[in-house]
Amino acid sequence: MGEMICTELICRGLALGYENQILISDLNFTVNAGDYLCIVGENGAGKSTLMRTILRLQKPLAGSIVYGEGLTANQLGYLPQQTVVQRDFPASVREVVLSGCQSKLGRHMFYPPRLKKLAQTNMERMGVDQLAKRCYRELSGGQQQRVLLARALCATERMLFLDEPVAGLDPKVTLEMYRLIAQLNEEGTTILMITHDVHMAAKYATHILHLGHEVFFGTTEAYRASKIGKKYLDDDSKGMIDEETAETEEAK
């Protein structure tokens, strides 16, 4: 593909929410191949809803999502937040990672050697191949996330959707996780990640989508320079916040 910029995702005039409650309206953004987009914003701003909509787990209230060529086959790698079920699920690491290959099974009923190898490769890439026979629920939080990343990579290497991958991890493991994701991005995987940590987002991401009262979409440099970016990145400027929100309210 060379230097050509490949569009993976275009969202146009997207409105999201539940039956009577609109969380986001008229949202527009584009993701190109190789981008690292962080979605930040307050709790309840609709970050997870946006991700679930892009993954076709729920329908948008309005607007359209256009997927890049080949992504239409529903082959999206997803790292969801942990569910209650997984906390007491008896499964070995190998079984979990292998289940990521399911979309590649086609008409096969069992995993052919080619897919078992793919699972093995991805376990090695995420550094969990030593844990292959361990029980998933007995791993530490960081190890579990690595296993789920390996599983998502089995589904696709093209585009990963990560919903708060560092939630509940200690600072050291969190940093490792961010580095790992950055490394995947350097190796060519497009990343879409939800995070609480605006500072980490600004450090690693190429683009930022800020959801909330004010919506921002653009490159990380533009975010740093923007009013909203300054407000969230600079913790000392608490005094300015009220003025700024007042200004933007007026502008509306």
Added chain:
Amino acid sequence: MSEILDKLQMYFSFPFVRYALIVGVLIALCSSLLGVTLVLKRFSFIGDGLSHVAFGAMSIATFLGMTQEMYLVLPVTVISAILLLWTGNNTKIKGDAAVAMISVGAMAVGYMVMNLSTNSINVSGDVCTSLFGSTAILTLSQTDLLLCSTLSGVVVVLFILFYNRIFSVTFDENFARAAGAKTNEMNLFIAIIIAVIIVVSMKLVGSLLVSALIVFPALAAMRVFKSFLSVTVCSAVFSVIATLIGLLVSILWGTPVGSTIVCADIVGFLIFYIIGWSTGKAR
């Protein structure tokens, strides 16, 4: 000891006892397979509700004077499974209420219909039989035998073929759906298999005790084993052994079949619980 063996030998010379054992093992095998999925997907409630529906359908079939109740019970239970899953998927609370409503309703209608039917002399005896199984396993006809074995066989084969897909839809439905798996179809498929298992197991332990046959082996295996494959294999073995013990005990000492099997399951579960607890402590 030799007295018991003699007695067993005497019993095994009757073909219906041998049939009972074969069918018992087959039913035990297929009922244990989906236990893990049922427990982890919080479907055990639906399993319980479905067994009540099957009881209602059974009474109506008896009332109608059908010679082979299975032809009514099976479709009714399968349809209820599909309906329950549908409502259960949309909103959680509504689903729970629907299960309660349908299962209690089916029980009431079933008991009423049984009382109305004039061709039965001993109503409470009949009710007891369909609820707790009692001696049903020893009075299986050739057709029953064939139908039960075929259905159990089909369930086992389907489970093995779809093993990988059942695993991923149980472990993480959202991920599977995002990766392009047809999870709604899979859930439907699982619900139908559960309905078939319940109808078949009803022959063995009666409708009130069916859930025990499905849930105990999986819960016991989960105490000790750590991977999905080992848990599945262990719960199948557990279920078959517990059922065999239950059947033999009930034949030898004349205890009711269904509750004896469930008691064997309970004892087995306690043993596994202690093993899991002690190995967990040792680590």
